[in-house]
Every structure is written in C-alpha cells, then in structure tokens.
Amino acid sequence: MKEEVLRMDRIACMEQGVMELNHFCLDIDAGEIVGLIPINDTGLPTLLRLLRQNLPIHYGYVYYRGKLVNHWQESDLSYNRIAVIESRSGLADDLTVADNVFVLRQGFKKHIIRRKVLNRQLEPFLRETGVDLSADTCARDLSIFPRFVTELVKAVVAGCRLIVLMEPGSVISDARLDTLQQILRHYANEGFSFLYVSRHYEEARQICTRAAIMVNGQIAKVVDTADTPPEMLQCFGVEAYTQMVRRQERGHPTSEATPALALAGIRYGCIKGLDLVVTAGECVVLQDLNNHILNDLITLLSSRQKPASGILTVGGHPLTWSRRREIAVIQQQPTQTMLFPELSYMDNLCFTLDHRMPAIWRRAAPRTSIQRELGPSLGPQVFDCPVEELSPKEKYDLVYTRVLLQRPRVAICVQPFMRADVEQRMQIWQLMERLLGKGISVVILAVNLADSLALADRLVRVRDGCVQAVYTREDFASLPASAPWHNFWVGNDKREAAEFPKS
C-alpha cells in the first residue's frame, strides 16, 4: 500500500486578482522523487508559498501526510514541515553547519549548546551523504553544493518528509549533480519524498520516476519518465524553441586576426593557470565543473582586481580600468541584478555609454537621438515607464540593448538561461545572437550546460581552476548523453537539422 505524503487536489489560488494556480493537482507518495517541469513561471512562486504555509485558497484541498491541512473553507496559516532548497541560501550565514542543522531546528530547547555533541550528532548524517564537509564550517564559506547538502540534511533532521529542490541543475555542476542525485536516491529509499523542480525535462528524467508538466498554473500531465522520451513533449512553445535550436548554423563567423579576449596562465583566487582565447564573433561556453572559479573570473573580467600572475588581454591590449568597457558582464538573472529602479529607463539604457559619448549626461541631444533610433525596436512606451513596471521581456531587452550600445569586444554572460521560462529562453537566445551578429564575442559562464551548448561554437570545461577539455561543435556528440540537446549532435538529429535550414 502506498503512503501518501502530499496531495494537492484541484487547487485554485488567486493573488492580487490573478488566478495563479487553477485546477492544480499534484500527488507525491513516500519515497518518491517527482519532477516538476514549469513551462512558464505562472503559479510557481504561489505553489512554493502554499507548500510552506497553509495560506487561504480559492478552492481545493491540500493533504500533507494523509491529513487535510488546508482547504477552501478554512486556512489556518500554519506552516507545513516541507523544506524548500533554492539557489538562494536558506542557512544562517554566521552559524556553523552543525548549528544550522540542529540549533535552528523547530523544538530545539537547550540553553547551553555543546558544540562537540552537535558535531558528533551530525557526523552520521554527513557520512550518509558521502560528502566531505566539516560540521564546524561557517555557512558563509560554503559553496553551492555543500550548502545544498547542508540544507538537505537540515530538512531531514527537522523531519520534513517532503523536500522541494528548486532547479539544482542551474547552479550545481554536472559532476556534483550526480552526487546530489545519489544522495536524493538514498533518502528516497529511507522514505523521504522530493519534488525536483527543473526547467529541463532531460535533467529531471535522470532521477525522477514521474514528472509533472506545469503550464499556466495547472498540471497538464504527469508522465512516467521511463515511458516518455523528451521528444514527446514538443508542445507548449517548446517546439518553437527546439526548432530554433535546430536551425542553429554550424558556428558563427569569426575573425582569427586578433583575439577578442585572451587569458594566458591566469592565477587568481581559485583560478590556477587558466588559458583561454576567444576570437571576435565567437561564442564560447566556459563550464566550471566544480563551481569554484566563476566569482573570481567575474572579478577579473570586470577589472575590479588584477590577476596574481598571467596576462589578460582584450583586443590585444592588457585589460586596464580605462579599457573596462571593452568587456561587458551580464550577471545571472540580469533583470533583477542589473537594473536600477530609481533611475529612468533612458538612464538605465545609457548607463555604460560614457566611454563612447562623454557628453551623454550633460547634453540631451544624444539621448533624444538614441530614443528616436531605438524606439521602434524597444517600443516607444517603455521610455516613460518606471523600470520596475516593465515586463520581463522589456527588461531583458533593456539589459542587452545597453550592452549593444556599449559595444564591447566581449560580452560575458553569467548563467544567462537561469530561471528563464521557454519564452524568455527564446528571447535571450535571440538577444545573444544579436550580440554575435555585431561581431561581439560571447562568453557564457555556466556550471551546467542547459541551453548554452546549442549556441556555442566551443565548449571549454574547467576543473580545479584550469582547463580540463575543449570541445568544438564537431565534438559535442561525444559529450555525456545527459547533456541538453545531446540528440541534436548525434547522427540522426544532425540529418534532421538539415531539414530546418536557417531562413
């Protein structure tokens, strides 16, 4: 007999007059790892809130561990023992791993904390996970993967029978993701259940027995992953995106004359002798398999620090503060991290134009000219709109157009597809194509390949701070089968690609 852990039955939930969840049904049994594939973002934040807390709902029933905890007639606002692990840390930064796991636990009543006892108690849990992690490590010093494991152990110790993992594949490298999945399987065998949220069905398929396809706040279908190959889910706009990927030409035109960006024997922080040459108009994906060097690399490329050793050149010249505009860094989730709500749309757009037009802030004429020129493509109404009120699409347009105006030699895109739904991925893809079309090199920094691979001319894999392997487009078929769009690179699909010539 199966043991039901969660059952959300015909949930309808409104937020600010908008129906976020409608006819939403999802059930998870004990020991099961269920995937959730959100085709778009509608309803996903609401779902997470409803899992954590029994908030008022318009209609429906929520059962947790066989007990009716929330229904349309009465919501008691109580909290469920359901843990949500996200890319943002849920740990107290200044406490150690052991403190986070035990002291912050509900029901912990000891007044004197004996660190040795806590460490001893934590040891079997850490041993179970097989991760080399010290109980005394401060949470602030944990990188993403150990932090995920710590939060997982914390949830297990706290007695959460259901643990939600928010897009682990977008922040954890492939190798570490395998380890995480082994840990999940171990806990699933012990009766813990998981809801594995991923934008990529291929990723969820590796670990989940069932995957729920969520679109516009309703579960369209729950598929058995063993019986359902990814090709069967070419709908909900995924098809258009797939075709766009398949139409991708075999590489972008590049100029070999002068490298746009060259790193020779760079050492800084966790970077230990990194060599990389990017030619003009080339798209390179730099995958950090350990997720160690990205922050250090961004620091160097933003000209905030100089490397301890090695040479970093842009367009053949050493990167200095005065040449900082020759590299544009597009941070991850740029719509949240790269826009200034207190500034106007125009100010946001011209933010990095000072090197090309020194008088941009003194004279109105250049800005009027830019508005006139870009108005038709960006939409004339956006210029008068407060930045916070722009749609996600308009925000992405703003960020990438700023980079286009800046006209750097190299654009560094940090996890560009992170947390983007299918529509946004298509837009980001097109925006990066525009950058490449202007001869700007694009370097995608990623821990997980996700959608980046299909756009890339080259894949550079970095492990322990130095280059481990370099793959050209011809070599992509030799990547592991779990790599997104892997089918595209192997024989049959290459033939299919010929059927979709780029118009």
Add this chain to the structure above:
Amino acid sequence: MKWKCRYLSQYITILAAVQGLIMLLLVVGCIMASQQAAWPMLLTVTLVLQIGLCFVIYLWIIRPYRQAERMVSLFLEGYSLSSLDNRSMSLSPASARLTEYVKEELNANRLLKLSKRQAQYRALQNQINPHFLYNTLESIRSEALVAGLDSVADMTEALAVFFRYTISKVENLVTVEEELQNCETYFAIQQYRFGPRLRLQIDCDPEDKEEIYRCRIPKLTLQPILENGIIHGTEFKIGAGKLRVKLERTEKLLTILVSDDGVGMGEAALAQLNEQLDKSGRAFQEDKEEHTGGVALVNVNNRIHLLFGEEYGLHVFSIPMVGTDVRITLPIITSNRELMQSEVIS
C-alpha cells in the same frame, strides 16, 4: 444552556443597543462630571468600551458576514453545493428560509437519482423490455453458433453480458472487480471494431490487488471513461492505441487512472473540462442535461460528489499528441457496513 444567536440581524440589534448605551454613558458622564479631573477617566472608559465593541463587532458580525458572503459566491460560481450547508449563520430569518428552500431544491438524493438517470440514459434507451433484448441477443447467438459464425456468437454474448450489467444491476455501488469485468467486456466489443489496433492494460500492485478489487465504487464509473478514451483519444490516432487502467490505494484513498495515448487535448480545452468538473455545482444548479463536451466525465464526477463528497471526484490531465489521463479518487469502502455509513446511500 449556552445562549447563542442564530442570525446576524440579532447580533446587529444587540450591538447597536450596546453602542447606544456607551454613547448614553458618555453623555450622562459629560453632564454629571462637574470636576475637570473626571474627564480623562470618563474618556478612557468610553474608549476602552468602544475598542471592545469594535472587537466584538468584528468577531460577531464582520467575520461571519465575510464567511457567508464567500460561501455564497463560491456556490454561485458553481464550485460547491455543500457550501450552503456550511454557512454558520444566516443574515436574517427570511434569508435562512431562503437557504433552506434552495437546499431542498438541491436535495442530494433527488440529484443523485437524476444523475443516475443521466448515466444510464443512453444504455436505457432500449429498456422497454430488457428481457426481450436479452432473449433476442441469445437467439442471434444460437443462430450464429449453428451457422458456425463463432466470432458473431462471441460478440453477441459480450453484448448481452454488457447490457445485463448496465441495465439489470441497479445497486449504487459495485466492486472494482465487477466494474473491471464490465470494462473488459466493453473493450472486447470494441475490439471487434478496432482489432489489434487497440490494447487494454490493467495495472495493479499484486500486493494490494485483492483489497483493491474488493473496494466498492459507483456503478458505471470506469466504462464511460474508457469509452471516452477510445472515442476522443485513440480513435483519431494514427497507428495503434493503448488504454491503461492503473489502480492504487493508500490508507484512505483509492486512485484509478484511466489513460490513453491518443491525440490528447490543448491547454484551453483541458482547462474548460476541468472547470466543468470542479464546478460540478453549476451543472446541478442549471439542471443541464446537455454540456458542450465531456458529458460522461461530468456525470461520473457528479455522482461521486453526491455519494462521497466534494473532496473526491475526477480530474483530467492531457498533453496534445501525448495522451489523456483521467484520475478518479474515491474513498476506500470495502464492506456493506461502510457502505451504509454513507448518508446519501442509506
């Protein structure tokens, strides 16, 4: 005995009287207070009483009013019939009588009978004399056997068994096993039409099989859904089609998933169908016999709601060109004693 008001109007009268007394206290206090020093105390007392009154007004009037308003609006949206029963308090004696009248009109037993009639409507069209039908089918079978037409004889037999189950067994609930047998009979008849193009698979955990097969479910729950799967799903599909009935149980719940790998349906059609199922109350209110689509599903769903409550019922999942799943959730009922506990049936 604990005294309690039945209507909001009574509370409003009482609280208005209390408010009047407070104002009177203030006025009398103003007249009587000869000394300036008495004023702060008088104002403080009035303020405290006023705040207390506001709190009571919220508890006794505003909150029940909002709750009643929400229940009525959900009922009008078609979400729930039971919401009328759950109204803790009526506005006035007249509105209470109105509620009683509506409840009487939506009497569960009456609706159940109506729903059952709808469910059997198509099958009962020829029920003028069922024995005549059985006898005729038996005669055809005999003729077919004499003529050496075994397939016609088998088909006729299957049809007779199907009709006998549909028409003759009039109990509200049957066992899962009986219902599955009827599905297999129905499927056997359909296979004469579709041949090997159509396959049926019944999945059940062997450990739970015996218990699941003993569970009681409303009669004609599975067959209409299976029929829907064939007509709207696999019939339009190019190539072979597969139908699957998957049965699972937890401590309190029986879940039956009827899946087809047919053409499926788009997001809008899916949302519309689930809307019809979720807002089953609307179908009763409007006393509709004809719907835009999914008549069989709505009908089965309504019967489940009436028999077991709104927390059980049907839900549809579908993706175009992948297939459709109809999930049926039912309470675990295995014995007659449990059966009789259901108010509607008894």
